[in-house]
Amino acid sequence: MPAVLVVLAMSIFPLLVSLYLSLSRFKFVRGGFEVAFVGLLNYRKLLFGSQQFHFLGTFGEMSPVAWLLVGLAGLGLVALLVAYVRSAGFSYTGFLWRIVAALVTYAGVLLIVRTNTGGGHPGSLVVTLFYVGIGVCVQSLIGLGLALLCTQNLPGRKFFRVVFFLPMMITPVGIAYAFRMLTDTTKGPFAPLWGYFGWAETSWVADPWGARTAVMIGDAWQWIPFMFIVLLVAIESQPQEQREAALVDGANRWQVFRYVTWPAIVPVSITVVLIRVIEAFKIVDLPNVLTNGGPGIASESMTLHAFVAWRALDLGGSAAVAYMLLFVVAFVCLSMLAFLRRPSPEALP
Amino acid sequence: MNVLCAAARRLLQPRSPLDPSPLAMALSYLVLVFWAFVVLFPLYWVFITSFKLPIDVNDGPYYVMWLDFQPSLHAWRYIFVDLGYDTFRPYLNTVIVSLASSALALLLGSMAGYGLARISYRPRLGSIALFILCVAFVVLAVAWWGVPWPIAAALAVAAFILLVQTLGRRFKRALGNDDIEFWMISQRILPPVAVVIPVYVLFQQVGLRDSLAALIIT
Numbered sequence: 001m002p003a004v005l006v007v008l009a010m011s012i013f014p015l016l017v018s019l020y021l022s023l024s025r026f027k028f029v030r031g032g033f034e035v036a037f038v039g040l041l042n043y044r045k046l047l048f049g050s051q052q053f054h055f056l057g058t059f060g061e062m063s064p065v066a067w068l069l070v071g072l073a074g075l076g077l078v079a080l081l082v083a084y085v086r087s088a089g090f091s092y093t094g095f096l097w098r099i100v101a102a103l104v105t106y107a108g109v110l111l112i113v114r115t116n117t118g119g120g121h122p123g124s125l126v127v128t129l130f131y132v133g134i135g136v137c138v139q140s141l142i143g144l145g146l147a148l149l150c151t152q153n154l155p156g157r158k159f160f161r162v163v164f165f166l167p168m169m170i171t172p173v174g175i176a177y178a179f180r181m182l183t184d185t186t187k188g189p190f191a192p193l194w195g196y197f198g199w200a201e202t203s204w205v206a207d208p209w210g211a212r213t214a215v216m217i218g219d220a221w222q223w224i225p226f227m228f229i230v231l232l233v234a235i236e237s238q239p240q241e242q243r244e245a246a247l248v249d250g251a252n253r254w255q256v257f258r259y260v261t262w263p264a265i266v267p268v269s270i271t272v273v274l275i276r277v278i279e280a281f282k283i284v285d286l287p288n289v290l291t292n293g294g295p296g297i298a299s300e301s302m303t304l305h306a307f308v309a310w311r312a313l314d315l316g317g318s319a320a321v322a323y324m325l326l327f328v329v330a331f332v333c334l335s336m337l338a339f340l341r342r343p344s345p346e347a348l349p
Numbered sequence: 350m351n352v353l354c355a356a357a358r359r360l361l362q363p364r365s366p367l368d369p370s371p372l373a374m375a376l377s378y379l380v381l382v383f384w385a386f387v388v389l390f391p392l393y394w395v396f397i398t399s400f401k402l403p404i405d406v407n408d409g410p411y412y413v414m415w416l417d418f419q420p421s422l423h424a425w426r427y428i429f430v431d432l433g434y435d436t437f438r439p440y441l442n443t444v445i446v447s448l449a450s451s452a453l454a455l456l457l458g459s460m461a462g463y464g465l466a467r468i469s470y471r472p473r474l475g476s477i478a479l480f481i482l483c484v485a486f487v488v489l490a491v492a493w494w495g496v497p498w499p500i501a502a503a504l505a506v507a508a509f510i511l512l513v514q515t516l517g518r519r520f521k522r523a524l525g526n527d528d529i530e531f532w533m534i535s536q537r538i539l540p541p542v543a544v545v546i547p548v549y550v551l552f553q554q555v556g557l558r559d560s561l562a563a564l565i566i567t
Contacts, residue, residue: 009480145380152369153369154378160381163385164385164388170392174395188410253373282541
């Protein structure tokens with residue numbers, strides 16, 4: 001009981017104060033500071049006003065490809081809704097939640113497409129969604145591949161297991177400095193390679209997408225071991241009889257993976273991807289140290305945006321960005337939990 | 350032709366159905382060694398850079414000690430001898446904060462876990478709302494009315510106990526163990542940046558701002 005009360009107090013209190021701060025403006029006055037209540041002004045600034053370029057981004061002209069993507073996304077969401085209406089577990093509250101989730105997802109897709117076509121620039125919200133979406137996909141695929149390779153009967157796989165786990169033990173700031181050295185095109189270790197391609201005098205982190213790619217590479221380097229170790233344990237804890245039976249019956253490796261291994265590790269995969277997504281939303285060390293927010297604000301994540309606003313003493317704006325991050329993370333996690341959770345194998349008859 | 354077929358068969362077919370074929374083994378080793386290189390190379394690069402003089406760093410990439418450049422201990426001497434305690438202090442801080450906060454988290458977490466596993470709690474929704482109101486009261490009292498925080502906290506605790514004993518008994522709606530677990534696990538979703546400013550202000554009021562205790566509690 002005391003533990004629950006302590007957690008409740010330590011988490012409720014800062015949340016309430018942070019909410020109040022996000023609805024107010026912080027000012028220095030004679031004798032100290034004052035906090036004046038301004039209502040939803042900070043949020044209006046972020047979404048519609050003077051900070052919109054920083055948070056959402058600037059919108060470009062919609063090209064035909066952009067219209068196509070937006071149209072396909074809309075059709076896909078409508079198809080999912082129709083499939084739900086036709087399914088066995090239909091309920092009106094479930095349908096309402098799914099409509100809300102589909103609308104929010106569609107707004108997100110629209111935002112991402114409009115800030116990336118024809119001269120638009122993505123803001124910190126879109127950049128964070130990129131880091132999470134592309135980053136976690138790459139990390140899960142590579143982690144799964146490495147885990148599958150390490151579960152084979154290869155001599156020396158214990159050495160690889162230890163080596164692959166190393167990057168997780170290093171502090172993110174250290175990784176950021178290491179990758180800053182590595183990505184230097186004139187003095188870094190790959191300088192001869194860049195020279196051969198004629199890129200020796202350029203700096204690829206001075207390009208917005210180059211900076212974002214550098215941050216994603218650093219993030220992937222650090223967190224692939226996490227996916228690797230969890231999926232390795234999950235695959236190795238499966239009983240081997242089914243797999244051996246399939247192999248003896250003549251299935252090739254792909255069929256064994258598709259029909260025996262993958263269904264068994266799906267629950268663990270979903271959980272580990274959810275954990276990684278939650279942590280990925282909070283990324284701040286790498287963009288800060290590696291690119292300092294990128295050329296301008298090109299590689300700024302939402303946490304870094306809040307930090308920059310805090311340093312500029314705009315405490316209200318900083319708290320507003322932080323609360324927007326909380327809403328986005330809560331929406332993504334609740335959607336994943338609600339729409340991706342399947343009954344565990346023991347529950348099936 | 351027959352020789353080629355035999356060689357291909359020996360490469361592609363495994364010795365037993367449960368082992369990978371020699372070709373698959375070779376490909377697997379290739380990928381694993383490549384990824385080991387990806388993991389170890391940045392660490393190796395940082396390691397040898399720590400032994401390079403500034404001129405060696407600036408002249409271009411040098412890869413092997415004693416072959417491309419002469420190693421120098423000037424950087425290590427600087428941080429361990431010249432700066433000495435300035436280098437040692439952050440490590441000591443990290444060790445203290447991480448050990449203490451891990452111990453505290455383990456203690457509270459295991460007590461909470463044991464309680465949730467053994468006992469069926471039924472906290473009433475009304476009591477939880479009262480607790481939140483009392484916390485809000487402490488915050489208001491300290492921030493607006495300038496009440497010293499020990500008095501405000503003691504008053505709030507007393508008020509909470511009184512209210513729970515009287516009003517609390519009338520509340521009917523209650524939560525179960527599953528809801529408590531969901532709440533504690535959902536704390537993971539909370540981004541630290543959303544609470545960093547209030548925590549800073551909290552520690553400032555309590556006078557713990559530049560201390561290790563603040564880091565441990567956070």
